[in-house]
Amino acid sequence: MLAPFLRENTSSQRSECRKFVQVYKGNEGWESMINILPQVLVDGLTLGFMYAVVALGYTMVYGILEIINFAHGDIFMVGAFIGTEVLLISDALGALEGMNPFVALFITLIIAMVLTGALGVGIERIAYRPLRGAPRLVPLISAIGVSFLLQDLVRFTEALARNEFYLNSPALFTGSIPLGSIATIPTKGLIVIVIAIIMMIALTLFVNKTKWGIAMRAVAQDQSTASLMTINVNKVIMLTFLIGSSLGGATGVLFAQNYGTIDPYIGFILGLKAFTAAVLGGIGNLRGAMIGGVLLGLLESLSGAFMGPLTNGAFGAEYKDVFAFSILILVLLFKPEGLFGEAVKEKV
Amino acid sequence: MANLAWKSFKGIPLVFTLIWIVGFSSALYLMDKSVIAFLGILSSIVLVYYTNTTKSIKMAIGAIVLLLIIPLVAGENRYYMEVASQVGIYVAMALGLNIVVGFAGLLDLGYVAFFAAGAYAYAIFSTSQANEFIAGNLFPLSGEWFWPFLIVGLIVAAVFGILLGLPVLRVKGDYLAIVTLGFGEIIRIVFNNLDKPINITNGPQGITPIPSPELFGIKMGTPFYFYFIVLFVIAFIVLANIRFEHSRLGRAWIAVREDELAAQSMGISLLNTKLAAFALGASFAGVVGVIFAAKQTFIDPTSFTLMESIGILVMVILGGSGSIPGVVLGAAFVTILQVQLLKEFSNFLHSLQNSGIISLPNQLDPSKFQRLIFGIMLILVALYRPNGLIPAKRKKNDLDAIKKSEFGKEKLGILGRLSQLTSGKQS
DSSP states (O other): OOOOOOOOSOHHHHHHHHHHHHHHHHTOHHHHHHHHHHHHHHHHHHHHHHHHHHHHHHHHHHHHHOOOOTTHHHHHHHHHHHHHHHHHHHHHHTOSTTOOHHHHHHHHHHHHHHHHHHHHHHHIIIIIGGGTTSOTHHHHHHHHHHHHHHHHHHHHHHHHHHSOSOEEOOOSOOOEEEETTTEEEEHHHHHHHHHHHHHHHHHHHHHHHSHHHHHHHHHHHOHHHHHHTTOOHHHHHHHHHHHHHHHHHHHHHHHHHHHOEEOTTHHHHHHHHHHHHHHHHOTTOHHHHHHHHHHHHHHHHHHHHHHHHHTTTSSOGGGHHHHHHHHHHHHHHHOTTTTTOOOOOOOO | OHHHHHHTOOOBOHHHHHHHHHHHHHHHHHSTTOHHHHHHHHHHHHHHHHBSSOHHHHHHHHHIIIIIIHHHHHTTOHHHHHHHHHHHHHHHHHHHHIIIIIITOOOOSOTHHHHHHHHHHHHHHHSGGGGGTSSSSOOOOOGGGHHHHHHHHHHHHHHHHHHHHHHHTTSOTHHHHHHHHHHHHHHHHHHHHTTSSSOSSOGGGOBOOOOOOEETTEEOOSHHHHHHHHHHHHHHHHHHHHHHHTSHHHHHHHHHHHOHHHHHHTTOOHHHHHHHHHHHHHHHHHHHHHHHHHHHSOBOGGGGSHHHHHHHHHHHHHHOTTOHHHHHHHHHHHHHIIIIIHHHHHHHHHHHHHTTSOOOOGGGOGGGOHHHHHHHHHHHHHHHOTTOSSOOOOOOOOHHHHHHSHHHHSOOHHHHHHHHHHHHHHO
């Protein structure tokens, strides 16, 4: 009755996977696997840094409000759409012609970050702030609602504007850099990694060195005490949403650049995996989120590439999501504080 | 003031309800295919619930409407029975989830996995699919096996529930939601890909033809029969819900929901209570899954997505988690909204489009906007009615009546022993 909406594990993907298995069976096992290893690692790193930046958004909001901002993955998706639209429109206007791709990407990133940041603040104002102090499940439910709302709103607008909601992003960077003789790193992938690292460093500096960063940490520690210390808690929470969402939006632009095609449903699963990354690293911990993201990206890429050949094609790349979710479940079961987090003692 | 007005509300007069039922049923009988009349009859159940009369009369009217009027008036029309049985399936599922979310307070976002387990259990063994991995040409089973498989589906889903429950109980709150969500996704992906190395679920192609149930040689393939099967199952689940709610276990669930730590320190075993909630909720979903598979005659993994889980959760929360009438109302409302209202609205817009009044791109079809509507409903419910449309009522025990009753005369427990002691001293 309800339409399927997770676009994955389609038959084309499955046949692709079978082809992959055949190719690597043909090349005789281990040797070929070692040959593709560098390429797999590069892909995994690209994906991992994307997870890491999105995971930062989850971790920041969780650290301060202790709610899972389910809509964060969809803010990421909105960012991807805004970036793609900016590029498509400026392409249609001829503005991209002759423009330095770095400048174009920079402008796109700024626009997407401003808009998604505003979106995040708006969501906080409408859907989370009135629920502060409510039982914990209530904001979670409203977050799921926001997530669904955003998906269909984007689909609605795109269907109105372009009559389709699968967009192909114009590629700004097409070249690739050879990495020795065995792997090539596409320029767009390198740019994803570099920008992600810049954003992470900037955020770490902001949180550790500035006045607002200290205020954020104080609010995360204890809201009421922080408010006694003349910290405007509402403003700090708004700022958190602003920064987290704009980072998510920027990652969306990078995602669209790296993978080309986007649709309104990319956010949910990617958001879940980024959340997994945040949990893996220890939620509420910035460094943990970064390392967790990179780790998860690498694991996913490795399992996607090698699970098929290792099990003789019995279990292929279609199980890589199972892998990611299993990690989530295992971490929550055995080390709920994550790799870098501190165990929280329950107050009675 | 509004509160005062609500308190002075004594219920709808019985006459009004009766007129409503008679009016709409005759309207449906006379004017075939009137959607409004059909909805009027379905909504009469809500009226009956709010009618100002005794419980037994309400039950009698409700039973007459469900068992006689709806099948008699709409029985000829396959479409209405289809909608009615669809509504029934989701009501049953929502009632199952109500045990997990409403009573025990465990937010389960992977509930549909248990539904899938039941559906696949029946589908695999009632078609030739099972021959793929079981030697000997034993399958397909005939439709008579539907009835035992209701129990098999229940057991399979309960086992799934315990398997999920055992590890998951270590996490709580929103982490639990995420874990169950991940579990639901894992199950779906596994069902989607389990056509190799051994073909168990036939992968994305799905399994067909699943036989309809048979009873004494009668083939019960039409929605008319499924309506009654579902009604029977709902009656069973409602009864179970009521009995559990006021049992020792049900009180333990509510205690755990309200304050886990306090409940634990009062000697409630968290493991047992939570596990029981998971297993019971899951087992109901399993039974409904078997019915669903038999009704659709075809299942594939697209019927068991996260969207379904969220849909059922919306039903429970919209209606009022923990409140049985609320959950029934929420499930019926959401299902009718999706199955019928949105479709009708789409058809209406299409007819406008065909006559050239408005032009609408195909992608703006309202029937494709479930997620938007779910989203808005979830946000609004969270903001304005976090307890749902019909909030759960605590059962109040009239202490004076208990004292006056014949069971009150004899003192039980420690009081009884004390009075025995004192009376022993006196004699």
